[in-house]
Amino acid sequence: MAEATDVRGPDLAEGVPAAELELNGTLVGHFMGEEVLLVRQEDGVHAVGARCSHYGAPLDQGLLVDGQIRCPWHHAGFCLRSGRAERAPGLTDLASYDVEETKGRVRVVRRRPVPSFPTGKTALRIVIVGGGAAGSSAAETLRRQGHSGPITMVDADPELPVDRPNLSKDYLAGAAPEDWLYIRDHAYYQRWAVRRVHGEATELRTSERVLVVSGEELSYDALLLAPGAAARQLQLLGMERSHVHTLRSVSDCKRVIATATGAKHAVVIGAGFLGLEVAGALRARGLEVTVVAPEHTPFVAQLGAEIGQAVMRAHQADGVSFLLGRTVVAIHQDVVEVSDGRRLPAQLVVVAVGAVPRTTLARQAKLDVAAGILVDASLATSAPGVWAAGDAASWWSPRFQTHLRSEHWVTAQRMGQCAAANMLGANEPFDAVPFFWTVHGALTIQWVGYPVGFDDYEIDGSIRDADCAVTYRSKGQVLAVATIGRDIESLRAEVEFERSPQKG
Numbered sequence: 001m002a003e004a005t006d007v008r009g010p011d012l013a014e015g016v017p018a019a020e021l022e023l024n025g026t027l028v029g030h031f032m033g034e035e036v037l038l039v040r041q042e043d044g045v046h047a048v049g050a051r052c053s054h055y056g057a058p059l060d061q062g063l064l065v066d067g068q069i070r071c072p073w074h075h076a077g078f079c080l081r082s083g084r085a086e087r088a089p090g091l092t093d094l095a096s097y098d099v100e101e102t103k104g105r106v107r108v109v110r111r112r113p114v115p116s117f118p119t120g121k122t123a124l125r126i127v128i129v130g131g132g133a134a135g136s137s138a139a140e141t142l143r144r145q146g147h148s149g150p151i152t153m154v155d156a157d158p159e160l161p162v163d164r165p166n167l168s169k170d171y172l173a174g175a176a177p178e179d180w181l182y183i184r185d186h187a188y189y190q191r192w193a194v195r196r197v198h199g200e201a202t203e204l205r206t207s208e209r210v211l212v213v214s215g216e217e218l219s220y221d222a223l224l225l226a227p228g229a230a231a232r233q234l235q236l237l238g239m240e241r242s243h244v245h246t247l248r249s250v251s252d253c254k255r256v257i258a259t260a261t262g263a264k265h266a267v268v269i270g271a272g273f274l275g276l277e278v279a280g281a282l283r284a285r286g287l288e289v290t291v292v293a294p295e296h297t298p299f300v301a302q303l304g305a306e307i308g309q310a311v312m313r314a315h316q317a318d319g320v321s322f323l324l325g326r327t328v329v330a331i332h333q334d335v336v337e338v339s340d341g342r343r344l345p346a347q348l349v350v351v352a353v354g355a356v357p358r359t360t361l362a363r364q365a366k367l368d369v370a371a372g373i374l375v376d377a378s379l380a381t382s383a384p385g386v387w388a389a390g391d392a393a394s395w396w397s398p399r400f401q402t403h404l405r406s407e408h409w410v411t412a413q414r415m416g417q418c419a420a421a422n423m424l425g426a427n428e429p430f431d432a433v434p435f436f437w438t439v440h441g442a443l444t445i446q447w448v449g450y451p452v453g454f455d456d457y458e459i460d461g462s463i464r465d466a467d468c469a470v471t472y473r474s475k476g477q478v479l480a481v482a483t484i485g486r487d488i489e490s491l492r493a494e495v496e497f498e499r500s501p502q503k504g
C-alpha cells in the first residue's frame with residue numbers, strides 16, 4: 001500500500017465539492033493512503049484505484065469509454081463501477097470504493113471487499129500449450145469466468161509466465177529487478193488450481209483428444225495452442241559460438257546479460273523493433289554497440305521512413321552506431337565480419353532478425369496452417385475442440401477482411417482471453433484492434449490497427465519533437481494510427497476502429 005505522502009490530490013475521506021466533478025470529469029485524491037480516481041458518469045460518481053494494475057500508469061490521463069477507464073500507456077480497460085479488469089494487459093482488478101454524495105460534497109466512505117469469482121460454470125478438462133501472453137491470460141480468464149474443471153498449462157520454458165517485453169527493455173538494461181518479470185507467482189497458480197507442466201508438447205492426436213508432453217498423455221475436452229514464436233536463426237558462419245545469442249526467453253536474456261558483463265563491444269544484427277531495443281539496453285549497460293542490418297532506414301516497411309529515422313537519431317544520440325545497408329557475413333571470436341569488409345570488435349553478438357510462428361505441433365496434427373495456425377473469427381482451428389491464440393495463430397479478422405497474424409503482447413493476451421471465453425461456450429468473435437508499443441530511449445511509439453501494405457501516410461505534428469500521430473491508409477481506407485507522445489490520441493484511434501462498422 002502506498003504511503004499517504006506518495007499519493008496525489010485531496011483527502012477523499014474529507015471529500016471534495018461536488019461541483020468540482022462535472023459529468024465525465026475525473027479527479028484524483030487519496031483514501032486511507034491509496035490513490036483513488038473519482039469519475040462522474042450519468043449514473044453517479046464512481047471511485048476506483050487511480051493507477052493501472054499493469055505498469056502503474058496514471059489512469060486520470062486515460063480515456064473514458066462506455067463505463068470503462070482505458071489506460072494511456074498500453075490500453076488496458078477497467079470497469080468504473082467495479083474496478084474489474086476487462087481488457088488486457090490489465091489482468092488484476094483495481095480497488096473500488098463506496099462513494100457518498102451529500103450536502104454538496106463527494107466523499108469516499110469505504111474500500112469495497114475484493115469480490116470472489118463465480119465457480120461451477122463448466123467442468124471441462126482444459127489443456128493449454130504455452131504459458132506466454134496468450135496461454136497465461138487464457139488460464140486466468142477461465143477461472144475468472146467460473147470454469148471449475150481442471151486446467152493444465154504446459155510450457156517448454158521452466159520459468160513462471162514472464163512479461164516478455166521487459167526482456168529487451170528495463171530488465172536487459174539493468175534497470176529492473178528480476179522479480180518484475182514474472183506476471184504471477186507460484187502461489188497464484190496454486191490458489192487458482194492451474195497445474196503447470198514443464199515440458200514440450202510433441203504430439204497432438206485430435207481424434208482422441210490427447211496431447212503428449214514428455215511422454216505423458218494428457219486427455220482434454222478443449223485445447224488451446226499458444227506456443228508463440230521462435231527467434232529466427234541466421235545461416236551464418238559462427239552462429240554457434242557461445243557469445244552469439246537470440247532473445248526470446250528469460251534464459252536467453254540471462255545469457256545475453258552474462259556475456260555483456262565484462263564485454264566492451266556488442267554487435268546487434270537486425271534493425272527491427274527488437275534489435276533496436278536491445279541496442280539501447282546494451283548501450284545503457286555501457287557497451288559500445290553497433291547495429292548492422294541490410295535496410296538503409298529502420299521500420300520503413302512497417303511505419304515509414306520518418307519514424308525510423310527518428311528512432312535511429314534517438315539511439316545515435318545515446319551513442320549507438322549504425323552500419324546499415326550491409327550484412328554480417330561471419331562471426332568470429334571477438335570479431336564480426338561485415339559485407340563491406342569491415343571487421344567490428346564484438347565480445348557479444350545478438351541476432352534479432354525476426355520471429356517464426358511455432359506451428360510444428362499443429363502441422364503434425366494436420367491442422368490447417370498457413371502463415372500461422374489458421375483460426376476462424378472465434379479463434380477455433382480446423383480441428384474440433386482445438387483453439388489457437390497469440391503469435392502462432394493467424395486469425396480471420398472481419399474488421400480487416402483478411403487473416404492477420406501479429407507479434408504483439410497485448411493482442412496475444414486478448415486472444416488468450418477470447419479463446420478462453422469461447423472454450424466455455426461464449427462463441428465471441430475476436431475483434432480487438434491490434435495494439436503494439438515499443439520503446440527507444442525517450443521515444444515510445446504506440447500503434448493501433450494493422451499497418452501492413454499501406455500506400456499512403458499522413459503525419460500530424462512533429463516526429464522530431466516526439467509529438468505526432470501518423471495515419472496509414474490503403475486506397476483511402478485507414479489501416480493504422482501510430483503515435484508518439486500522444487497517448488490519448490492512440491486511445492481515441494482504437495475506439496474509432498472499434499466503432500467503425502465491421503465489413504463481414
Ligand SMILES: Cc1cc2nc3c(=O)[nH]c(=O)nc-3n(C[C@H](O)[C@H](O)[C@H](O)COP(=O)(O)OP(=O)(O)OC[C@H]3O[C@@H](n4cnc5c(N)ncnc54)[C@H](O)[C@@H]3O)c2cc1C
Nearest residue numbers: 130132133134156164165201227228390391407408409412
Ligand atoms: C524480447 C521481446 C520483447 C518484446 N517486446 C514487445 C513490445 O514491446 N510490445 C509488444 O507488443 N510486443 C512485444 N514482444 C512480442 C510479445 O512478447 C509476443 O507477441 C507475445 O509474447 C506472444 O505471446 P504468445 O503467448 O503467443 O507467445 P509467447 O509469449 O512466446 O509464449 C509461448 C510459450 O509457449 C511455449 N511453447 C512453445 N512451444 C511449445 C510446446 N510445443 N510445448 C510446450 N510449450 C511450448 C514457449 O516456451 C513459450 O513459453 C516482444 C517479444 C520479445 C521476445
Ligand code: FES
Nearest residue numbers: 052054055071074
Ligand atoms: S500501464 Fe496501463 S496498460 Fe500498461
